[in-house]
Amino acid sequence: MEELRGGYRLLFWVVSVLCGVDLLCMASTWLPGAYTVPQWLVRGLFLSVFPAFAVAFVCGFISGAAAQLTGSRNAGRLRSYVRLLPRALQLAYAGVICLVALGFATGAGTAEDAKADASGYYYTYWDKTADPQHSVRVELTEPAYYEALKADLRISGATSAVLLASSSFLVLASASASAGRIRTAPELL
Structure with a gap:
């Protein structure tokens, strides 16, 4: 895409690399055994979403890309813009969508806020059926703790990956809208 220049190109590649690293970290949660990627990396990638987005x-x-691609009257523009993307980008975005959906699907059922301390592994939840309501501690085995931790990190990774992919798409749309405006500006004079 020749309209991707300057700051747009830099921002696109930074966001795309962050998304790729995030997807690799998320995919590592499917490996057997303990979690291998440092938690600070996953948390840092999650925090990087906010300034990038x-x-x-x-x-x-x-x-002006936001006005061109949003709204009920512009739904056809969004589909046509996606069709204009190079095939490699279409496949990359489809891959991100599939991995994120798989991450949410496999992490949603087992994601608890697992904790570890000197007494063992556990998670807590608020028992609303008891009178009075109170917090309940559920003991976990070590393998169950690691599975819950990996599921939690998988959900976190999937959330940040979808936001980073959306950011890269918005950068592409912004670059295209800016390039179109720059090309037509001299014609107005």
Whole structure:
């Protein structure tokens, strides 16, 4: 895509690399045994979503891409824009969508807020059926603890991956909208 220049190109590649690393971390949760990727990396990738999405969002409004691709009257524009993307990007976005859906599907059933302390592995939940309501501690085995931890990290990774992929798509749309506006501006004079 030749309209992807300057800051747009840099932002697109930064967000795309973050998304790729996030997907690799999420995929590592499917490996057997204990979790191998450091939790600080997954948490850092999750926190990187916020500035990346904010910058992509601002670029979308400044370039006019947000107005062109959103709204009920513009649904056809969004589909046609996706069809105009190079085949490699279409496949990459489809792969991200499939991995994220698989991550949510496999992590949602077993994701508990698992904790470990000197007394063992556990998670707590709020028992609303008891009178008075109180917190209940459920003991876990070590393998169940690691499975719950991996499921929690899988959900976190899937959430940040979908937001990073959306950010990269918004950067592409912003670059296209800006390139179209720059090309037509001299014609107006």
